[in-house]
Amino acid sequence: MTAGLSCRFLLAQLNFNVGDLKGNEEKINSVCDYAQKSHVDIIIFPEMAISGYPIKDLIFDRDFLESELKSLTNIAQNFPDLTIILGGFGQEKNPNHHPRYQNNAYILADGKIQSSIAKRLTPTYDVFDEKRYFWSGTDFTPITLHKLNIGIAICEDLWDHDYQLDVASKLVQNGANFIVSINGSPYHIQKQKTRETLINEKAAKHKIPIIYLNAVGGQDELVFDGRSFVCNSNGEIILRAPFCRESLMVLDYNLQTEDFSYIPASKLPKHRSLLNSINKNTLNDLLLPDLNSDLIPENAISDLFSIEEEICSALTLNLRDYFVKTGVFSQIVVGLSGGIDSAFTAYIASKAIGSERVTALLMPSKYSSSGSIDDSILLCQNLGIKYYILPITDSHAFLRKQFDEILEIPGTEYYEDLADQNLQSRLRGLFLMYYANKYQALLVSTGNKSEIATGYCTLYGDTNGGKNVPGDLYKTQLYKVVSWINREEEIIPSAIITKPPSAELKENQKDEDNLPPYPLLDEILQLRIDEGYSPREIIAMGKDPELVRRIEEMYTRAEFKRAQLAQTIKINKKTFGSGRKIPVLKRSFY
Amino acid sequence: MTAGLSCRFLLAQLNFNVGDLKGNEEKINSVCDYAQKSHVDIIIFPEMAISGYPIKDLIFDRDFLESELKSLTNIAQNFPDLTIILGGFGQEKNPNHHPRYQNNAYILADGKIQSSIAKRLTPTYDVFDEKRYFWSGTDFTPITLHKLNIGIAICEDLWDHDYQLDVASKLVQNGANFIVSINGSPYHIQKQKTRETLINEKAAKHKIPIIYLNAVGGQDELVFDGRSFVCNSNGEIILRAPFCRESLMVLDYNLQTEDFSYIPASKLPKHRSLLNSINKNTLNDLLLPDLNSDLIPENAISDLFSIEEEICSALTLNLRDYFVKTGVFSQIVVGLSGGIDSAFTAYIASKAIGSERVTALLMPSKYSSSGSIDDSILLCQNLGIKYYILPITDSHAFLRKQFDEILEIPGTEYYEDLADQNLQSRLRGLFLMYYANKYQALLVSTGNKSEIATGYCTLYGDTNGGKNVPGDLYKTQLYKVVSWINREEEIIPSAIITKPPSAELKENQKDEDNLPPYPLLDEILQLRIDEGYSPREIIAMGKDPELVRRIEEMYTRAEFKRAQLAQTIKINKKTFGSGRKIPVLKRSFY
Numbered sequence A, B: 001m002t003a004g005l006s007c008r009f010l011l012a013q014l015n016f017n018v019g020d021l022k023g024n025e026e027k028i029n030s031v032c033d034y035a036q037k038s039h040v041d042i043i044i045f046p047e048m049a050i051s052g053y054p055i056k057d058l059i060f061d062r063d064f065l066e067s068e069l070k071s072l073t074n075i076a077q078n079f080p081d082l083t084i085i086l087g088g089f090g091q092e093k094n095p096n097h098h099p100r101y102q103n104n105a106y107i108l109a110d111g112k113i114q115s116s117i118a119k120r121l122t123p124t125y126d127v128f129d130e131k132r133y134f135w136s137g138t139d140f141t142p143i144t145l146h147k148l149n150i151g152i153a154i155c156e157d158l159w160d161h162d163y164q165l166d167v168a169s170k171l172v173q174n175g176a177n178f179i180v181s182i183n184g185s186p187y188h189i190q191k192q193k194t195r196e197t198l199i200n201e202k203a204a205k206h207k208i209p210i211i212y213l214n215a216v217g218g219q220d221e222l223v224f225d226g227r228s229f230v231c232n233s234n235g236e237i238i239l240r241a242p243f244c245r246e247s248l249m250v251l252d253y254n255l256q257t258e259d260f261s262y263i264p265a266s267k268l269p270k271h272r273s274l275l276n277s278i279n280k281n282t283l284n285d286l287l288l289p290d291l292n293s294d295l296i297p298e299n300a301i302s303d304l305f306s307i308e309e310e311i312c313s314a315l316t317l318n319l320r321d322y323f324v325k326t327g328v329f330s331q332i333v334v335g336l337s338g339g340i341d342s343a344f345t346a347y348i349a350s351k352a353i354g355s356e357r358v359t360a361l362l363m364p365s366k367y368s369s370s371g372s373i374d375d376s377i378l379l380c381q382n383l384g385i386k387y388y389i390l391p392i393t394d395s396h397a398f399l400r401k402q403f404d405e406i407l408e409i410p411g412t413e414y415y416e417d418l419a420d421q422n423l424q425s426r427l428r429g430l431f432l433m434y435y436a437n438k439y440q441a442l443l444v445s446t447g448n449k450s451e452i453a454t455g456y457c458t459l460y461g462d463t464n465g466g467k468n469v470p471g472d473l474y475k476t477q478l479y480k481v482v483s484w485i486n487r488e489e490e491i492i493p494s495a496i497i498t499k500p501p502s503a504e505l506k507e508n509q510k511d512e513d514n515l516p517p518y519p520l521l522d523e524i525l526q527l528r529i530d531e532g533y534s535p536r537e538i539i540a541m542g543k544d545p546e547l548v549r550r551i552e553e554m555y556t557r558a559e560f561k562r563a564q565l566a567q568t569i570k571i572n573k574k575t576f577g578s579g580r581k582i583p584v585l586k587r588s589f590y
Helices: A021-037 A056-060 A064-078 A167-173 A191-206 A272-279 A307-326 A340-353 A370-383 A393-406 A418-438 A449-454 A475-485 A494-498 A518-530 A535-540 A545-557 B021-037 B056-060 B064-078 B167-173 B191-206 B272-279 B307-326 B340-353 B370-383 B393-406 B418-439 B449-454 B475-485 B494-498 B518-530 B535-540 B545-557
Strands: A006-013 A042-044 A083-090 A102-109 A112-118 A143-145 A148-154 A178-183 A210-214 A216-219 A222-225 A229-231 A237-240 A247-254 A260-263 A331-336 A358-362 A386-389 A441-445 B006-013 B042-044 B083-090 B102-109 B112-118 B143-145 B148-154 B178-183 B210-214 B216-219 B222-225 B229-231 B237-240 B247-254 B260-263 B331-336 B358-362 B386-389 B441-445
Touching: A006 A021, A006 A210, A021 A042, A021 A064, A021 A083, A021 A272, A056 A064, A064 A083, A064 A102, A064 A112, A083 A178, A102 A143, A102 A148, A112 A148, A148 A167, A167 A191, A178 A191, A191 A210, A191 A229, A216 A307, A222 A307, A237 A247, A237 A260, A307 A340, A307 A441, A307 A475, A331 A340, A331 A370, A331 A418, A340 A358, A340 A370, A340 A441, A340 A475, A340 A494, A358 A370, A358 A418, A370 A386, A370 A494, A393 A418, A393 B393, A393 B418, A418 A441, A418 B393, A418 B418, A449 A475, A449 A518, A449 A545, A475 A494, A475 A518, A518 A535, A518 A545, A535 A545, B006 B021, B006 B210, B021 B042, B021 B064, B021 B083, B021 B272, B056 B064, B064 B083, B064 B102, B064 B112, B083 B178, B102 B143, B102 B148, B112 B148, B148 B167, B167 B191, B178 B191, B191 B210, B191 B229, B216 B307, B222 B307, B237 B247, B237 B260, B307 B340, B307 B441, B307 B475, B331 B340, B331 B370, B331 B418, B340 B358, B340 B370, B340 B441, B340 B475, B340 B494, B358 B370, B358 B418, B370 B386, B370 B494, B393 B418, B418 B441, B449 B475, B449 B518, B449 B545, B475 B494, B475 B518, B518 B535, B518 B545, B535 B545
Parallel strands: A006 A042, A042 A083, A148 A178, A178 A210, A331 A358, A331 A441, A358 A386, B006 B042, B042 B083, B148 B178, B178 B210, B331 B358, B331 B441, B358 B386
Antiparallel strands: A006 A247, A083 A102, A102 A112, A143 A148, A210 A229, A216 A222, A229 A237, A247 A260, B006 B247, B083 B102, B102 B112, B143 B148, B210 B229, B216 B222, B229 B237, B247 B260
16 A cells, blocks of 8 residues: 555546446446555546446436446445546436536545536537536536545546636646546547647646546447546656557556656556456457456557557457447458458458458459459458358349339330449348348448448448448548558458459449549548538639539438448548438538 | 507418528518518518528538528518518627527518527427537517517527526516517427417416417428417417418507407418419428418418327428428339338328329238238229339249358248348338339338337338338327328228238238237337336336336347438427437446
8 A cells, every 4th residue: 555655546448338337337346356456546437437428318217327326336335445536427406407417527435425526518519419418517626535636527628628618727726736537538530649738738737747547448439549648747648558448557646756657567466357357248358368468558658559550440449349249249241342441341340359250241243343253252361251152143133124024114224224233232232131130240331431421322232231330431541541451461452452443333333433533532521521611611722613512412412321321430530420410301501 | 551559470480491591591582572562560480490490510511600691681681671580590709619609589670680689598408409509698688679579589498497597587577578489399299289388378477478480391300380379468379370381470469459460361462472482392382272372371270180180290291391302302102011001101102292203112922911912002092102013022032042052051941030031121122222213212111110119120121211201100109090091081991900910021920929019019118218217117107027128128129220210200209310319339227
């Protein structure tokens, strides 16, 4: 025990399940048990750890709050000698009011719920809906724990650049000499840079150390990427947790020298029961073969990743969590077209749950090049995944013939029209779902962001699936990521990367027949969607007005498709999904 | 002109298009022109009339606000002698803050935007997301117009029972002697009773007349049902506009006697150009064959509807608006199974856009009873819609054979499993979409709320479609509505109503093989979904615990399906769609 001279913290960067109070309680208990054996004074869990985050309208389930408080009380009673800072939601003060709850940091100590602090800034933009659920806290009093006056912040509380309220300053004014921030901060590309810049500046400005603890895990379209960190009162990073991996990190803070010292795994006790409990339901065993060594990093500061490595790790985590946490699937199935999108998706699926649990269907039509099949077979061999070849040529012809006869459609007139192209895509979708239903497989869809933005996809066809993997990656981003994947050996066959993109749904079809070239298209889409510029502004930047208008029309018209797509995974700033609330029925004012 | 002694109001209960500034401006101009010719002093339009409502994230389009203000200025300049109260969104005061805008009532007079009043209560629950967009107004000063001190309220401002702020009292305290409330108030069953009770009580309490003006139209899953009304200072209804129909209603208010008098169509000028402009893009011609007579009611107080008539009118309006406002469809196509859901859907489609624009596909399999086909044919004849018969028996067998051979599945073992049942449903979905793509038809899906709640439907099969018609009606509600439809003559054949519900996807299949009997099921679902009771509470009401748990499991597990369904139409209190934000990935805490 370090009482008196220093305070030992355990940062629990863990993966919790939305709604799963019992499972989350059990996990927290295991880690607290480990903390106690490791002489920890204060253990910190992420925002809304006990309930999972974001729980959205589940919060209105009438028995949820009571059950949550019971879980918190149980935990507190189990560990009377430990101080636990833990996120959860709080009691309604004015039962009839909108909104009803608060987003709290609970302090569990002395065997009870000692106090709670409510989040003051409740984000309500992009993927955040917090004003629907939470009224804002107004208490800025630090809490004295182990001789530290700890100002507690909850996520947005420190992201104050768009608000009039400066929470950090208020905490310091009220006597805080240490800040602990608990977070459920979702990933987008290189977000960690923004986080560290923001927090380090606050630390340096106020001459105060800050512990920033983030959750990890995939939840619907979000990835909580972890990357918890600590900066000292000079605003220097002295600890950085791994990306997209559960981690426990122990560090001592000397109250006199105000220095931190990190305790690596090798200097901490080993506990297999802890790991077993953490691994359960999160398939961490794929990541964490050894005892403590992968869960408790040896180094205090883990390296930042390249953009490409970030993207692969984030997608892998989200897909794995979807697969494991739903608990109903025995394998993943993916349709391979011979193109880069589906090849990349198969790669991520293999990484997520192991290639032995992934199956590919290859479904050539009479428009498919022989290369498409050969390339896909090579890919399957490289990844070590099972595949079946199921030509759709005969069934396509059979269905067409029956249908055209009954509707008296002249056979050749419309031959390669949109209806016929969609029919092929839907026939493949139907086979994939047949396989999925037969073998309890999760079908993953493979459409990229450029396609989804322009509607260059077939509803109930190639869009079928419980999870879309590359749907927040523009085609040009995909090429870069695939190049990174192939950095040491050719995992994704080069023929797949170099061939001109084609849906292969009619003779000699190329994506560029219907879409602008991807580099041009993606640049304009990114300005429009992720950066939020208007078409007028994009034209004013010097882009071709005709092209901007054509892309805008495709983008707007495809809204009805996006309303029915599988959830994708957030990578860029603005992701199709819950963070983008666009009416389906609308007209443009342009 | 009535200046001095009385004030003439025109209540413009109209249908506006989301995002369509130009179209909305044009419509407002036509009506203002008519108002001027009818010696109106004050014309009132609904909440957010100029932009359409709810515009959701379109509000963040950077050029929208500027364009909107230009439209408002144009309108004001066109009618300097008219006072116009008109909803729109307002300028950001603190550009960097969340949220950025205000939900305003604009007062246009003397040829300019004279002033604006911001909504004080911004609802953020169920289908409302207003705190994402709007900061709350704090001004309660009445505006003096034509010698009246008018307190202006915007929708939620008068729905104060869940807030600490009583806007009506504040307005009265500040000197209001008249209240005008502009609304975008969405329909659910019998909502008008709640509205009138609420508003009449406020009028009587404050001894003040209230004009309540609502929008009309279908927008995504919402129906704005109109039903504008006026109550005098005794809290008595003296005007009630029609349900789900555009209407213009003129009434004089005598400033000395404080009496209202209604001006019927027969005493007002006729203007074909007005009607033409209103009909454009809303297909009102189906409703409004005559000149002014249907647009300006002869009677001040229109009758309330039965629940069944409300439901049919609301669904009809929403489907028509989706069809017309998207502007890309030439017809509606629906798959008829011989069951009540699809029969009802075909009926609503015929009402919405005329039976000559509706096509049915009948797609029997070897499991279909001959009755199913005969009944569907009779239905088509009754409705006067075209149909095609497209048996799926051969194509089902063809696809099965090919698939089972390649995957080496023994042909009989799995014969009637779930994969095979879904395959049939998806084959029908594929044909329906082939037809839709071929003929620019809108495919409407036919699943009811009991099915969607329990997941008793096939994704990419019977759920295919751009709009779901009965998806917010429980099966037992559907029976009541169909009875009402058949009240005078048998439009929906009785065999369709009396046969035991079946998906007919395997031999002798009945819904009750997989689902509890509908009366039991629906009662529990309604308590759970619409009334928000927890399973524990429902069991405490005396329901069978085993049944409640079984239904809860089905309900929870089907979330991934609901995440990909076509938009439905709000009828009950809680509708699957944007008002219900439930994570797909979750576990139950029960």
